[in-house]
Structures are given as C-alpha cells and as structure tokens.
Amino acid sequence: MKIETTHRIPFPQAEVLAWHERPGALVRLTPPGLATPDDPTAGGLQVGRVVGTRLGPSALPSLLRPHWILRHREHQRDVEGEARFVDQQVRGPWRTWSHEHRLLSDPGSEGGTLVGDTLEVELPARLQRLEPLLGPQMQRVFRFRDRQLREDLAFHARYADQPRRTIALTGSSGLIGTQLAALLETGGHTVRRMIREEDVGPDEISWDPQGGRLDPADLEGVDVVIHLAGRSIATRWTHSARGEIRSSRVHGSALIARTLANMDNGPSALVQASAIGLYGPRRPGELLTEADPGGEGFLADLVREWEHAAHAATEAGIRTAFVRTSLVLSDGGGPLLPQLPMFLAGVGGRLTRADAMTSWITLDDIVRVYAHAALSADVHGPLNAVAPQPVTSGQFARALGAALHRPAVVPVPAFGPKLLLGADGADELIQADQNVSDARLQASGFRAAHTTLEQALQHVLWR
Known part of the structure; x- marks a missing residue:
C-alpha cells in the first residue's frame, strides 16, 4: 500500500534540510513511545548509512521490542532544488518498507518549504488484515513529525543570532x-x-x-x-x-x-x-x-x-x-x-x-x-x-x-x-x-x- 502526505513548513528549504542532516533529527521526529534509535548520537543522510531502532517505549524490556533496521538508499538534489532521500528496510517487522522524503521550496509562500512523504509498505501475510489500520496510524505519525519539526525550528529561530555552543x-x-x-x-x-x-x-x-x-x-x-x-x-x-x-x-x-x-x-x-x-x-x-x-x-x-x-x-x-x-x-x-x-x-x-x-x-x-x-x-x-x-x-x-x-x-x-x-x-x-x-x-x-x-x-x- 502507498501512503502520501505533504506539509508546509514556514522556514527556508536550506534550513529545513540542514536540520534533517544533523545528529538528533531522527530522535526528534520519532514519537518516544513508537521507537528509539540504537545510536541517538548518529546523524546524516549519506547513502548507505544504516539506522537501527527498537520499536515500542524504552520502558519495555528489549525482548519485547522488535529490532528494525533501515538503510539510506538515496540522497539527491535535482536541478529545481528539490532534496530527496529514501529509507528502505533491511530487516524488521514489515515485508517491505520504503519511505521517500522530499523537501521543496514552497512556491506558494515566501521562504517556506513543502515537506512530502511517500511511504510504500507491505505487511507480512499473517498481518494483512491490519492493513486498513496502517494508513490512519501513519498519518498520525506524519502529523506528529510536522508539528515537531515546525516547533523545533521556531525554537531555534529565536536563538539564530547567537553563537553555537x-x-x-x-x-x-x-x-x-x-x-x-x-x-x-x-x-x-x-x-x-x-x-x-x-x-x-x-x-x-x-x-x-x-x-x-x-x-x-x-x-x-x-x-x-x-x-x-x-x-x-x-x-x-x-x-x-x-x-x-x-x-x-x-x-x-x-x-x-x-x-x-x-x-x-x-x-x-x-x-x-x-x-x-x-x-x-x-x-x-x-x-x-x-x-x-x-x-x-x-x-x-x-x-x-x-x-x-x-x-x-x-x-x-x-x-x-x-x-x-x-x-x-x-x-x-x-x-x-x-x-x-x-x-x-x-x-x-x-x-x-x-x-x-x-x-x-x-x-x-x-x-x-x-x-x-x-x-x-x-x-x-x-x-x-x-x-x-x-x-x-x-x-x-x-x-x-x-x-x-x-x-x-x-x-x-x-x-x-x-x-x-x-x-x-x-x-x-x-x-x-x-x-x-x-x-x-x-x-x-x-x-x-x-x-x-x-x-x-x-x-x-x-x-
């Protein structure tokens, strides 16, 4: 199944992309109760980077938290300035998983960014009956990510003129x-x-x-x-x-x-x-x-x-x-x-x-x-x-x-x-x-x- 969404972020594309490329971006975009990255200090969107996470709240024992491993498959910018990167499952709970992220300067606003997500996922055969629940669940996650991104960028903007510490x-x-x-x-x-x-x-x-x-x-x-x-x-x-x-x-x-x-x-x-x-x-x-x-x-x-x-x-x-x-x-x-x-x-x-x-x-x-x-x-x-x-x-x-x-x-x-x-x-x-x-x-x-x-x-x- 395919799930698509687009959100407008009132910050320049270069700033939004830089935020995604820094360590900590994955932690901030992931609801803590959904998953925890294996290495929260790692960052970057370079092709070939492997990212491991444990699903579920960290308060649960590791044995109850499935291990999910993704790899950055693509990272590119086209002639129109669109930034695009793709995560693909290496090992985990899904039969297949591919998540394409797109960051494009918003032509409908001054200095804004369109953040697009296209998720193509296939559940294991034994879980196919849960497919109708997956779309609404992922839309909720995307809305969380949208709020988190804009709120964090707004916070950082208040200290933009200060030196980095x-x-x-x-x-x-x-x-x-x-x-x-x-x-x-x-x-x-x-x-x-x-x-x-x-x-x-x-x-x-x-x-x-x-x-x-x-x-x-x-x-x-x-x-x-x-x-x-x-x-x-x-x-x-x-x-x-x-x-x-x-x-x-x-x-x-x-x-x-x-x-x-x-x-x-x-x-x-x-x-x-x-x-x-x-x-x-x-x-x-x-x-x-x-x-x-x-x-x-x-x-x-x-x-x-x-x-x-x-x-x-x-x-x-x-x-x-x-x-x-x-x-x-x-x-x-x-x-x-x-x-x-x-x-x-x-x-x-x-x-x-x-x-x-x-x-x-x-x-x-x-x-x-x-x-x-x-x-x-x-x-x-x-x-x-x-x-x-x-x-x-x-x-x-x-x-x-x-x-x-x-x-x-x-x-x-x-x-x-x-x-x-x-x-x-x-x-x-x-x-x-x-x-x-x-x-x-x-x-x-x-x-x-x-x-x-x-x-x-x-x-x-x-x-």
Whole structure:
C-alpha cells in the first residue's frame, strides 16, 4: 500500500534540510513511545548509512521490542532544488518498507518549504488484515513529525543570532536527556555527553559522581553544563532507595559545582535539574512561585539539599539555573505511560481527589526549557518548568479519556500506587495538590508550544 502526505513548513528549504542532516533529527521526529534509535548520537543522510531502532517505549524490556533496521538508499538534489532521500528496510517487522522524503521550496509562500512523504509498505501475510489500520496510524505519525519539526525550528529561530555552543550533558540516556541532546544538536550546537565509563568517545566525558572524579581538563572548551543525572524517584521509597535518590543528585551536583568554581576559564553556566517537589505535596488554594520557601516532606528536603549542593558555582559567579520540573507528559515514559493501558481498556480515571491541582508540562516543552536556560545569558536561579494552565485531577482524567476516546470514570484505588511506590511515595507523588506558577518562566522569554492539556495530549499521543 502507498501512503502520501505533504506539509508546509514556514522556514527556508536550506534550513529545513540542514536540520534533517544533523545528529538528533531522527530522535526528534520519532514519537518516544513508537521507537528509539540504537545510536541517538548518529546523524546524516549519506547513502548507505544504516539506522537501527527498537520499536515500542524504552520502558519495555528489549525482548519485547522488535529490532528494525533501515538503510539510506538515496540522497539527491535535482536541478529545481528539490532534496530527496529514501529509507528502505533491511530487516524488521514489515515485508517491505520504503519511505521517500522530499523537501521543496514552497512556491506558494515566501521562504517556506513543502515537506512530502511517500511511504510504500507491505505487511507480512499473517498481518494483512491490519492493513486498513496502517494508513490512519501513519498519518498520525506524519502529523506528529510536522508539528515537531515546525516547533523545533521556531525554537531555534529565536536563538539564530547567537553563537553555537558546546554543552556538556549528564543524564543524556534518560527520557529527557535523549530528547534534549537531540534538540540541541539539531540546532547546530555540540553536545558532549558525560557518562560513567572510563573508555569514552570523542564527544564524551568520563566522570564518577559517587567517587568524586571529574577532570577539569575535560570541561575546557565547554560553554554550559546541564546536569540531569539522578536515580529515578518513580520507585518504592525504601530506606536504601531514598539514600540512592539523594546521593545520586547531591554528590553529582556538588562535584560539578566544585569543579566549575575551581576553573579559571571553564563553563560560564550551570543548568541543573530540580523539582516542584520543593513546595511540598499538598498546597491547596495557593499559587506557588519560585519565591516560596518550600514545604515539608522527603522531596522538599531533597530539593533544598540538591539545589544547595550547587552553591560553590553560584558563589564563584557562575550563572546557575535550577529547572524545577513538574509532571512530564510523554508516551515513552514518565507518569503518563502507566495510565495508558488502563484508559485504553476503558477503566481509567483520576489518581487522587477530583479537585487536586496538577501542574504539568510536555516532554518537548521541558527539553526546550532546559535549552532556553542554557542559551539565555540572563536566566538564573529557580525556574518553574510548568505549562501555563494547570488542571485538576478530574480535568486531567477527562482530558486523557477524551484524547483516547475512552471513558474516565473509574478512580484508581489508593492501594494501587501504594503497591508500586510505597505509602510515602504515593503520598508525595500521586496525592499531590500543587498549583505552580509559570510567570517567571514566561518573563524570561520562554514560550510554551503546548499551553493547554488538550493540545498537549494531542501531541504526545500523536492524535
């Protein structure tokens, strides 16, 4: 069967083509819940390049994720200036697969580009009955790619007059880190991934946060450090887990801050992950801003210590920003993914009291917040990374049900989250009531691409 689509992008063809040729383009164009490239650092459209991906969310075991291998078969530009490249399946779930991409200057607009896709695919004989579902599914993916491309290009356009930066990044293999590295690289910036391995590649930096090892020489030539690394809090909060959550954040932050402070000509900025957990789990009726001293609980104490661990950098005059992350929406991981099976089965519903406020942000907007903080010389201090319009738990459930065309009338029993996270984890992560302000984020010049929950879910669920 053949599937064809064309979208208009309000950016010049040369700019759109350059974006596609950079590392990170495939990551940014692929919904995280659909597939994950084997090597997110690779890029380019050269003929013969082989690209491997694993289908399905990265949260699933590899054994449940089919391996799909494609090869760039063609890449050419014709006399009229049309750029064309073709991906063809080498091995994977389809009987045949060929995807032709076309980029042509749009004659109907000034400086725009027509992005065309022609997909020719044949399913295995045993799956032929699913063919009527494939066309609408792929059209949804193409719409996701169209939105992602235009939103990323619009973001990069706001920083087009600035020099390209070299950015060191911890936590680069996580859900946020993978997308953030790809966003920066498609903007022409250089990303050096900080990893806990001694044998590293040319764009990698070896460090050991627990052992206190980070060679300042490895940060020479780096403009900004973005520190995301830390053990996931989405686990049972046992005594040992709490210790690991704390040490993975505090030790790494202190090491980086100390190293930067002792460098004569090192990175000029540190952007560190943080969390709105600082404000305490339940603050009904309050509008929470960065000026708030914070609340009580494990997360509140953790965030205070986490941010304080960077004081050496701040005292040394290094621009330091703390991105206080909220509920991150993605189909590839985070708190939204576990809810999808229940909703798709028709038994989804709210997680806590119907009137409890939920502050959220999409995966794509959170990575743009980090990039914005890294590239903006006047952004410093705490910054709430939340969308402009928080919702109640009841509104969240209804919006998710509507996006999936499913009911949202079965509240999740309290014992469910407690089984997964323990009583304390469920109390602070699930039973939260936080109305967090994005006023300072907006005042810094950031503009969210997804401002309403309905719009956000349409994007992250590629509807």
